[in-house]
Amino acid sequence: MPSSLSAAPTSAPAATFPPPVALRGPQADPASRPQTRTVPCAAEPLGERVEITVDGQHLAFDWGHPWQLGTAAFWAELTRRQPRSGGHQLGETLADELAACMLGGFGIPAAVGLAAFDAVRDAGLLDRPPSVAEIERVLTAPLMVAGAPRPMRYRFARQRARRLASALAQLDASRPPEDPVALRDWLMLLPGVGPKTASWVVRNHCACDEVAIIDIHMHRAGLAVGCFSPAWRLPRDYWRFEDAFLQLAALGRVSAADLDACVWHHMQALGAAQQLLLAR
Incomplete structure (x- = not known):
């Protein structure tokens, strides 16, 4: 368990910090996790x-x-x-959060990922399990990205469309656990969802510190x-x-x-x- 070793404190000048920014949210074997946890x-x-x-x-x-x-x-x-x-939610439902996090992440600038999520959601593709073709059609269209002077293209449109369609279909056909850590483990069974993406979904959707x-x-x-x-x-x-x-x-x-x-x-x-x- 963590422990602190005393050191002689020194006086400090007044702190200055960067201006705050608005809060909006960006395979390993679970059995291998370390079991230690600190006591505050x-x-x-x-x-x-x-x-x-x-x-x-x-x-x-x-x-x-x-x-x-x-x-x-x-x-x-x-x-x-x-x-x-x-909170850190990007959407209202677990399907929303899963889509937002799968469309963001590695190789995708945050603003582009959010624009792709908005486009998929606005097309009504998160109200029911969409097909790969439906998602790909939205992702291959030019995206209006916040702060960009002109529409932008989404990278990995075909790959992400396949993964997201499969993940949403499995989510629709299943009853995911409510416990945050158990939900994270369940999400990692979905195609294209590793520990970082699963943790991102859970942090946003469950508003948890686990x-x-x-x-x-x-x-x-x-x-x-x-x-x-x-x-x-x-x-x-x-x-x-x-x-x-x-x-x-x-x-x-x-x-x-x-x-x-x-x-x-x-x-x-x-x-x-x-x-x-x-x-x-």
């Missing part, structure tokens, strides 16, 4: 050196102070300062914090990354879902300038 500490370990344990491996790192960019303390304080949006969305932005931020091992790889070690992240949120006494969203939105907004934030 009495107070955030500001200025201390902390240690977490993931699958028997001990990771020690400096928690830091909120004014120290890229530290655990920085991300925890930034999360607390984020305006609460009331899963984490580990993508490239979270990976980079966690490595800079020190809570991820450089030896871990995605997707092989997804459950180790998730366990470490959930312990980080608990130590910082913030919602894991809000911390996840905060890191993602600020990291993707920075783009190539991420290195300025993470280099310390």
